[in-house]
Amino acid sequence: MEHLEKHERMQMWQNIQQALINEQMDQFRAEFLELHPYDQAKIFEEQDEDIRFLIYTYLSPEEMAEVMEHVDRDIVNEFISEMVPAFAAKIFEEMSTDDAVDILNELDKNKVASFLTIMNKESSEEIKQLLHYEEKTAGSIMTTEFVVINHDMTVKEAMRHLRKEAPEAETIYYIYVVDSDKKLVGVISLRDLIIAEGDWLIQDVMSERVVSVPVGEGQEDIAQMMRDYDFLALPVVDFQNHLLGIITVDDIMDVMEEEASDDYSKLAGISDVERFGDTALQAAKKRLPWLIALLFLGMFTANIIARFQGALEQVALLAAFIPVIAGMAGNTGTQALAVAVRSISNGDMDKIGKASVIWQEAKTGVITGTTCGILITLIVAFWYGELYLGILVGISIMATLFVATIAGAFVPLVMHRFNIDPAVASGPFITTLNDIISMFIYFGLATAFMNLLIGGG
């Protein structure tokens, strides 16, 4: 973070820390409230319990709400739990509804119910509505704090309304327009509003081509839409086009980060995203499901090789090339998988079509397979002086890379067809599948041409 000079930043942190230790509330508030809420949250997170309790008495629920909105979502519940419930409930009242819902969703159901009871009615109603929506849909990430104007207002009236609502609203840069049935009929940017004449009617200056998303839409698609269309906010509607809420770009950035982490972790074979602060046991728990699954799959590979024990007893050197063949198969499969998963998630797949993706991968597999096959044949022939073994390994690599490349693209496509998130077909799974395929090819060929190998060796 280079935005504040480092020494300036250090100095401020020290002052704040000092004020807390000396229990100087005014001093603390003067320095602390100057900071961006993100920085406030980072300072807060680092305090010990007794200092945190001091902060709870120094800040108003409204000020504390801003801090909590920016505290790391993985640890925020610890802080909520240690607060006096009435104070926590007040904080939820003051928070943006979408943030409040996000945090409450992670809490124990009984606790949520009790917070909702203590809270004022208006806030608890708003929160209850949002709590119903399924995770990772438009409904779960939208906020209900937005500015809405009627189509028959004048620009001047709209501006007056806007000034009044501005402090509460999540964004005021896109203002949505509804008709008398509360249906979404248009949008106007604040930019256009401030350059319009005061006595014009909103319906004459607004854009009628307002882009909206249904409340059940998935967050990944929304993120893509927002990125493609460069929106700062998107309205969310029900099936009758009633305006339910808005999604703002800052929440979408969090969605993008979350989805990217998710895809990345899955490619590496981690069942759930590991987080800062996970203990070794928690980390192991997230990694073991894959490792154990792979261990069992690996036993299949072992079985296949064990069946060819005869061939191995005749030419023990065959074993030497097992890792390189299996490894190449795994790697090429992961490459094809990664490309397929990315094209599915960014929509390219729909444009080019599945058949041509497979055909494309087949051709790519032929090129990479032939190149690597010839290369390894030459290496084994000259390095080990084993021409026939070289040819065997070369042909195995060639066939393996061809099949593995297609498999890498095929598996996520099939999963996508059946509405399973293709990112679940993670790297390790494809790797192990391709291990099995490659050992079949290698030892199958070795057995078939055993006389040549023994004669040649």
Next chain:
Amino acid sequence: MEHLEKHERMQMWQNIQQALINEQMDQFRAEFLELHPYDQAKIFEEQDEDIRFLIYTYLSPEEMAEVMEHVDRDIVNEFISEMVPAFAAKIFEEMSTDDAVDILNELDKNKVASFLTIMNKESSEEIKQLLHYEEKTAGSIMTTEFVVINHDMTVKEAMRHLRKEAPEAETIYYIYVVDSDKKLVGVISLRDLIIAEGDWLIQDVMSERVVSVPVGEGQEDIAQMMRDYDFLALPVVDFQNHLLGIITVDDIMDVMEEEASDDYSKLAGISDVERFGDTALQAAKKRLPWLIALLFLGMFTANIIARFQGALEQVALLAAFIPVIAGMAGNTGTQALAVAVRSISNGDMDKIGKASVIWQEAKTGVITGTTCGILITLIVAFWYGELYLGILVGISIMATLFVATIAGAFVPLVMHRFNIDPAVASGPFITTLNDIISMFIYFGLATAFMNLLIGGG
């Protein structure tokens, strides 16, 4: 894309297509210019050459500029190249400077020079300045079309200035304030500006704690800062705090997508991000560097096993467990690698420290290693009836998982230390490194305890 009703969308596309085929310019313009530029770009991309040339005559350079800003960056240069140079130059004049620079950066240097010569002086000066900045830094993604006001203006004067500048500016929602030396001294949001009294001075209502980034800052850090602080725009300054440009959130979303694709591809061992429209040969070229590197690394593994040929000749079944041991080593290494790379890129690494990351991974490796080791010992002992072989494989897995987990975290940390992008230490590299380590452990142990194995088998 659910935002326009499907049939409505289809109908519009058909109308536009029809208008183009019938060469009805007015009809085409009426329908086409109603669309969001992103949709315009998608329609444009699908046209044949002769229709594209028709479109170039139907749209003004200004209208065409909006389309080109949204055309896929991988193919936009084909279109630029087929245009009359004077028309293309006019399009660059009308585009946002940052988009123009982004596209020009991919063009042949001679072509760029000729466009800059034909262009009007003002635009070419602006573009030239930005072309100098290194790729993936603040300078390369910032735009110079922003609104700046003086600290001694009144709110009313500022609003008047804003209304005048609004149509040209990339965003008007954050307005940056400079002093008489053109140094950045503050920021005010349009939200605060519209609720301020008209005769107040800007310096009294602006926030002085303006967060800015130096022009050489990396784009990944900027994206993280924008996400943490929920900014819609960030000012870019030189070392003397002169305001040079701004970065807007829509560009940052593209950066986030680019960086995520990049990390993902590298984990899968693809040297460069594959794109929609790559031929099989281009795809193969991007994958082959890793595959060939791994092939040579794989020969080391083969060499190690070949050295233990004696052990293999005595107990051929040893070969059966090569893939599972090497595979588990590779997978656990990739998991640890993925976690380390993510923590480095999102800044968590700095918080927890490198030593404790390694320590954490060591503990995780002990847990996963012990679990999988015991499991495979039991499987081999009961399934194959080979107790000693089971213990050997179990201990090998345990040791391997321990070492491989640490290696997976250690390699990216070391690379980070030497300022190499740790994402380059991709999955396949770690996998192969761990193949080698695991084979040493496995065959080393097998040779040491050969008498037990022969006795037991």
